[in-house]
Amino acid sequence: MPYRLPSEVRVVEVGLRDGLQNEAAFVHTDDKLRLLDALLAAGLRDIEFTSFVHPRWVPALADADRLAARVQGYDPTLRLSALTPNMRGLERAIATGVREVAVFMSASETHNLRNINKGRDETWPVFEPIFARAAEAGLKVRAYLSTAWGCPYEGDVAPCEVLRMSQRLLEMGAYEISLGDTIGVGDPLQTRRLLEALLSALPADKLAMHMHDTRGAALANCMVGLEMGITTFDTSLAGLGGCPYAPGASGNLATEDLVYALERMGVRTGVDLDALLEAGCLAQRLLGRPLAGRVLATKDCKE
């Protein structure tokens, strides 16, 4: 039975953004930098570190400009990116020297409407000037396509819809589509079918998987993607991003859990697991509660 695995993958750490945006507590800017430094010390090089969203909507990330300003002295070969939900956010990102941004929309109409207050077809005209302005400023743009496995309002989303929207986003100038299982409903068979549809028309290196581990299937789904040629995976330190009121609830797939499995399989991630677990311990201390990552739970995080 053939079983081809890539020799290495790219892990995109999103805990500081997708994780912390779900936290009730505000993590101080200095502490966010400590986390960022710990992630870099572990070898991560792709880190989405904040979102230039209006502070009213996501108070936890209200320090995006300050944080962005402070990372400008970092190694320029690192990919330190930020989410930019609109033109105002993009201008803030440009003003603070961010070199890579991400936009997002949903694969399902209702989620897009509820999340960004526009239908999907109304979203394209909003994105056009954003992509144009980012290109003008020399920024790379990544596109998140949320609810690609399922929508909390509409249920399953048709793979052909995900393909159509992915193609459109790539045509607009996105260098990569990060396919999101936003509510963590996907299963491995569905993952295979979705990716079969997408890979019939798109090269694997234009796609990333961004799986939430809400129901424990994120790693299994990523393994299907890996086998099918996907080599970019978004994860969050310690599984940050679960509901803070549900102990054990996971947000994104925990970076440590992905790194553990991949490295053991001989797939290089560039990440040092021990150092990553130290970062996970720091995240637990800063948030004051046990986080969801499984590998992290095996570690004694005493200070």
Place this chain on the structure above:
Amino acid sequence: MPYRLPSEVRVVEVGLRDGLQNEAAFVHTDDKLRLLDALLAAGLRDIEFTSFVHPRWVPALADADRLAARVQGYDPTLRLSALTPNMRGLERAIATGVREVAVFMSASETHNLRNINKGRDETWPVFEPIFARAAEAGLKVRAYLSTAWGCPYEGDVAPCEVLRMSQRLLEMGAYEISLGDTIGVGDPLQTRRLLEALLSALPADKLAMHMHDTRGAALANCMVGLEMGITTFDTSLAGLGGCPYAPGASGNLATEDLVYALERMGVRTGVDLDALLEAGCLAQRLLGRPLAGRVLATKDCKE
């Protein structure tokens, strides 16, 4: 790409034994019966409900005889089994009317020595009269082969060793080998290689997978097995069996997490997920802490 899945699988619930044996707290016999009833109400039909181990070693299961006596009135088509670590345990099981038992040994020499105080080759002569006595009493015998993915003392275990021991246990009269990733170290590539070795000589219906979710890869590993023809999986309600002092630490793969993924893929388990989650809530109430199952963490367990 072909992707054959079975139409149904057999889920063996081991939470009352493998889960509770790791608990510091003693769950009262009446409460164990409530859990058992809740599991049965959810549709589970294969349940290992206790171990006839000496109470000194596992005080949490000191009520094995009482519990076994009380399940004797249950539907005889259910498979309510018990672990029997030695002849004395087997006699206790027979005396209380248990119809199916399980024996266990380790695939690695050091773990076997530390766990049952005998080398692997010294274990066969001990098993022989146990298998003979079970056959005489009309009991089915299942065999657990622990540390099949890795040993805490020796590291990785060679697939050929696992095969050799599985064959011997089947020859002795075990109807099935439950392959254990006892310390939850396995990865999907290793799972594939291990099962390739085993399935080169054994039919898939003689093998079960018993994966601990210590590092979050249990479901991914089971999915590899499913694809390769394995149709029996051991799991524990709510992921019971993690270290009680490490919040979020998982024991066995949580039954709900397996059932969720399988049912969504169209693979029948016979289990009603909602009813199973009710059982998970009951387990959390009885143990007084959040348990590790991911799907369970999405449920509001208010009484």
